Amino acid sequence: MLSVSTLDSEHLQLRPTNRPPRPVNKKMRLKESGSVAAGLMLAPSLIFLCVCSIYPFIWIFRYIGYDYNGFVARPVGFRNFTRMFSDVTFWNSVLTTFEYAFWKLIIIIPLALLMAVLLNQKIRGSSFFRGAFFMPTVIATSISGMIFTFIFATQNGILNNLLQAVGLMGSPINWLMDQNFAMEAVIILSVWAGFGNYMLYFVTGMTSISEDVYESSRIDGANAAQTFFRITLPMLAPVLKVVLMLAITGAFKDYEAIMVLTDGGPGSRTNVMFLYIFKLIFGTSTNARMQIGYGALLSLMAAVIVGAVTIIYNLVARRLDDVV
């Protein structure tokens, strides 16, 4: 503010009273005042960036060498590191994360692609179908998790009752408490909640493929499968690459719905790494002891793992580009 006012007074002194200001000066003055305004307008977002993103990130580094329970921080040197490398629960949770991400992706991407292709056929009511498939993505993940807790309930859950009613199943399955079914339940929920998102990316990508290409392939007598594999898929490749990356990083970060649906159980069957870390940092209902320093270190490790997966995916995607 100060610089603006001094500049103004300078102008007043330099300028002969009854002559219009020279355009150069005027432009300069406008630019100067604009800078201050621009700085003020940018300030809120910069403050947010510092407080909500940069500060927590630096904070993590401060505590990775400490045993911190929320009240007292005790330096432990490298003990957190050695603990991490021998922490079987953590590395199991990493494996669980990979397992979850693998199954989620291998179902959700082809499903989203299939639905996008079907909706691209100019079928009656396709915008209604599109809206319906997208609908689960607008509902809070925590509420979806809760809805599926009801659906998967053993005795009075609607899924068991429906399956029994149509005779597909003899005795009820304990979806959420059975080692063999908990992961399936979690994946069903995440596919339901997320596939509309990816479908929409694909639909948007397909609208940019020219109708003429399909026209000429029809004239050449291509069938549906040929059209898909020879035309739609190659022309969709750039979109597919971006969507796959979003889907991969997204799948590795999921834990909110799992927290609500199974809370990592039974045992550690669905305990993905970010859920394990959450429990370390904020405690659980059974174990309120917080291990924030150790959790901070694991968070960094988890971020590195997700980063490595992203980089590997990008390398593979580029390699595929060269081949095709």
Place this chain on the structure above:
Amino acid sequence: MAKNRAQIVYSPRQKAYRFLLWLLLLFSTVVVIFPVAYVILGSFKGNQELLLGGANIFPAQWITQNYVDAWEQASFAAYTRNSLILSVGVMVLSLFVSTMAGYVFSRKTFWGKEIIYGVFTAFMFINVGSVSLRPLYELAVGMQIHTSMWPVILFSAGGGQATYIFLCRGYVNSVPRELDEAARIDGCSFFQTYYRIILPMLKPVLATIAILSFRQGWNEYIMPRVFTMTNDALRPLTVGVNMLKNAGDGAAAWNIMFAGATIAIIPILIVFICFSRYFMGGLTAGAVKG
């Protein structure tokens, strides 16, 4: 126009194929909508009927007592109010912060612009999970604002701003610069140009940001859960409903949980049905272009 667009004539075999396709889509729709319909319809069932289960999703007897109980006994009135404050707060803040920043990023060149932009992008990809909530919580306690809704509103808006800034900058880029210059010549200051000339032109992107940030606030779960660990009166719906589930007497309160989940779903569904094109448009604009 209608004549230009060649009418495709389908053979009987193609017609049958398309009908089958349509049936498949209809079936998928039923499967997708089913969980939501089940909860909404179930919220009108009595607790007895819910606990008995069965394969019928329609209530044998329609009752609304669940809503009365949820509203009066289970403090859902407060949860709903908190959810509204949270989502409207996040929405208003996001609109202010992101349009101003997006405008500056689009129009100004200044030292360090690329660096700041890079930091914004980097933090969209760096994800350390829930650990970042710990310093933010301690910060809120230190500033003595942890007994209000403010920290959740501020930190939620701050955490989500990058996407909205990118959306906004992209849109301002498509507005011709000549407009700014004309406004400047007419005597508008930098801020006035933004406020009087550019902001009114941003309506489509404002609508997108408003809706996406409203949903973000309405659906926020882990942060308010952590921040209201000891303060039931500040919980939004997402946390309140799930706390009932963890409360131990789970089975006894199924009807209230169904009603609570429905209260949490219905507003966002109505917003979605009314403004679905902004939801869908914003998603693709933010991800593919940004």
